[in-house]
Amino acid sequence: GAVVSQHPSRVICKSGTSVKIECRSLDFQATTMFWYRQFPKQSLMLMATSNEGSKATYEQGVEKDKFLINHASLTLSTLTVTSAHPEDSSFYICSVDLQGADGYTFGSGTRLTVV
Amino acid sequence: QKEVEQNSGPLSVPEGAIASLNCTYSDRGSQSFFWYRQYSGKSPELIMSIYSNGDKEDGRFTAQLNKASQYVSLLIRDSQPSDSATYLCAVDSPGAGSYQLTFGKGTKLSVIP
Numbered sequence: 001g002a003v004v005s006q007h008p009s010r011v012i013c014k015s016g017t018s019v020k021i022e023c024r025s026l027d028f029q030a031t032t033m034f035w036y037r038q039f040p041k042q043s044l045m046l047m048a049t050s051n052e053g054s055k056a057t058y059e060q061g062v063e064k065d066k067f068l069i070n071h072a073s074l075t076l077s078t079l080t081v082t083s084a085h086p087e088d089s090s091f092y093i094c095s096v097d098l099q100g101a102d103g104y105t106f107g108s109g110t111r112l113t114v115v
Numbered sequence: 116q117k118e119v120e121q122n123s124g125p126l127s128v129p130e131g132a133i134a135s136l137n138c139t140y141s142d143r144g145s146q147s148f149f150w151y152r153q154y155s156g157k158s159p160e161l162i163m164s165i166y167s168n169g170d171k172e173d174g175r176f177t178a179q180l181n182k183a184s185q186y187v188s189l190l191i192r193d194s195q196p197s198d199s200a201t202y203l204c205a206v207d208s209p210g211a212g213s214y215q216l217t218f219g220k221g222t223k224l225s226v227i228p
Contacts, residue, residue, distance in 0.1 A: 104207075105161070
């Protein structure tokens with residue numbers, strides 16, 4: 001199946017700073033990628049749909065000016081958490097739709113801790 | 116509001132037994148159904164996908180789908196301690212411009228040696 005690489009796997013940042021998370025589809029050209037957030041003991045919640053060459057589509061309640069998404073190529077989407085606060089501490093996971101029986105494949109996730 | 120409901124568990128079964136996981140969903144427009152396994156601190160990995168009514172078997176895993184009842188299940192035969200994880204039911208349905216996965220909260224399975 002396709003491989004999705006996510007980087008970094010863990011990051012600790014100070015409150016008020018920005019953090020960029022990269023999601024790369026290594027062997028599949030992805031016009032659409034998805035960004036999820038998972039708080040402890042909770043399920044994955046879709047934050048936004050990243051569309052190559054156009055603006056991302058954000059879910060209700062997700063601040064688009066805080067969570068900046070860029071999908072400049074068919075293999076790379078980035079999520080930037082701007083002016084991070086401790087409540088943004090979470091597990092962020094990207095996903096690619098393989099559009100077939102393989103379903104969706106996920107990156108390895110990024111554990112963000114804001115101190 | 117699309118909803119996917121699962122019992123949160125924990126579900127404890129002895130090694131070698133059958134584990135039965137259940138899921139219901141609200142959106143009748145849903146097309147594809149998935150079971151993911153998630154170990155603590157890791158991202159989900161696909162266990163099974165199912166698209167039509169009936170059963171689908173893959174090794175020790177059997178997924179069952181009943182669209183009329185809006186119900187999906189996963190059976191794990193000969194459960195092993197390594198199966199201990201959280202199992203997420205996910206449903207693919209039309210969203211804003213593309214299909215989107217909606218996840219249940221997951222069922223935590225513990226297989227007791």
